[in-house]
Each structure stands twice: as C-alpha cells, then as structure tokens.
Amino acid sequence: MKLTVTTFMTLDGIAQAPGGPDEDRNSGFEHGGWVVPHIDEDFGRAIDARFAEADAFLLGRKTYEIFAAYWPKITDPDDPVAGKLNGLPKYVATRTLDKAEWAGTTLLKGDVVEAVAELKSRPGRELQVHGSLNLVQTLIKADLVDEFYLLVFPLVLGTGKRLFDDIVPTGLKLLDSRTTGNGVMVQTYRTAGRPVYGSIPKPE
Numbered sequence: 001m002k003l004t005v006t007t008f009m010t011l012d013g014i015a016q017a018p019g020g021p022d023e024d025r026n027s028g029f030e031h032g033g034w035v036v037p038h039i040d041e042d043f044g045r046a047i048d049a050r051f052a053e054a055d056a057f058l059l060g061r062k063t064y065e066i067f068a069a070y071w072p073k074i075t076d077p078d079d080p081v082a083g084k085l086n087g088l089p090k091y092v093a094t095r096t097l098d099k100a101e102w103a104g105t106t107l108l109k110g111d112v113v114e115a116v117a118e119l120k121s122r123p124g125r126e127l128q129v130h131g132s133l134n135l136v137q138t139l140i141k142a143d144l145v146d147e148f149y150l151l152v153f154p155l156v157l158g159t160g161k162r163l164f165d166d167i168v169p170t171g172l173k174l175l176d177s178r179t180t181g182n183g184v185m186v187q188t189y190r191t192a193g194r195p196v197y198g199s200i201p202k203p204e
Contacts, residue, residue, distance in 0.1 A: 001124040002146040003058070003116065005136050006050055007163050008035050010153050015133055016160035018153075023066065024161075031157050038153050042180035048080040050149055054088060055124035058116065060132030061094040067130075068102045091119060091127075093135050113142045120144065133161050140167040147190050148172065154183040171195045 008018040017023035017032030024032065059067065067085060074082035090105045093112045100107060108115045116139065119127055129136060129145075139145050150163075171192035178186045 001055060001120055001122055001127040003120055003127045003129065003139065003144055004053075004147045004149055005129045005139070005145050006149040006151075007131070007133075007136070008151050008153065009163050010034065010155050010157050012156040012158065013162040013164060014157045014160040015131075015163040019066070024062070026161075027159075029160050031160065034155060034157065035153060038180075038182045038184050040180055040182045043151070043182065043184055046151065046178075046180065046184075046186045050128070051081050051084045053126045054084050054128045056089040056091065056119070056127050057085065058091045058093070058119065058127050058129045058132075058135070060135035061092060061097055063131035064090070064092045064094075064097075064100075064102075064105075068100070068105075072102055091115075093132075093138075112138060113144065116142075116144055133163060136163065137165065137167055140164075140170060143168075143191075145170075145191055147175070147188060150185075150187045150189065152185040152187065154185075169195050 007015050009015040014031075016029050017025070018035040019033065021032040071082050071085045074086075077083060086103070088104065090102065091108055092100065092105060093108045093115075095109070097107055112135070116127075129139070136145070171194060172189040173192045174187065175190055176186075176188040180186065
C-alpha cells in the first residue's frame, strides 16, 4: 500500500484544530474550527473521493480519539466516510492507550517506523493518515510518506501547529490541483526525494 497524508491547512501552514474550538487548545490555540465557513459541496465531494481510495487508516492517538468519539455513531451504510472508517482496519500509533473500543482497531505500541513500513508492504491501495500532525512529522523524517493530499484554506492564522515543522527537507511533484467554490485549494503531491538546489544565473 502507498501511504498518503490528508491534511487541512491554512495558507500559512497551520493545521491545528480545524474541526472545532475545543479540538486542540494546546499552547493557548484559540482559532479552532477554522474550516467550517469554507465547507461546501465541492469540499464534500473532495473528501468523499479521498476516503473512497482507502484500504486502511493510520492515526495518531489524539486524532483517533476524536474520530472514535464521533464516527461509530454514524451508522448510515451509504455514508462514504463513516462506512470506510467503521468498516476498514484502523492502526493507532500510541504510547498511552491500552485498549480501543472501536471495532477494527489495532494499537501500534512499539517502533512506529518499523510497524508502518511493515503495513506499507501489505497489498492494497492506500494506507491513509488524516490529521495526526506529530505522527506525520515522524513519517516524513522516515521517508515513509508517498503522497500528500492538502486542502489549503483561504485564511492565515499566524500561530498554531504547522504540518511541515521539524521535518527533513523533501521535494514534491504536483499531481493535481483544483479549487472549490469557496476557495479551498485541493492539491495532490507525490514525494520526490530531497530538494535540488542551484543558483540563478547572474547577468553578464
């Protein structure tokens, strides 16, 4: 399986607490819920298309707990997100959880890099990571991310956790780019090794 990362982020790279005011108030963050005014039918179709490609999910502990508190309650079999999250395998990188009530969940308690490399070796389409910023940064450092699916929202916040923070430099190749009716840029990138550097030629 290829490992893909789906992230909501602002134009200045903030990815903290997109879904609600109390999702993550660490470091005094007071801007939670910033995606809400921008959600429209285009956004919904983009998310549905993402989940349609999943064969398994890899989540950090905090994101897992947010998902587990909500999605098991959505029992509509025709819901394209709930159906996938409730029905497919879920792997959680954690040092603190001892058990998980959500059906289909496996806790990864040891070396997460080694465990994820083994998961990627299995057959399937996508092992998807959603949210899970600390986990994503670990995966980038270990060169385990194959593609980024970024939804970039038209606002800047100035403070908060950023997706690309404390990582190794990584080159990207743009595979697709669209914009929703509310101005959210939906971009797909494939990782392309280390960046290439050079100098702009000086005029003679």
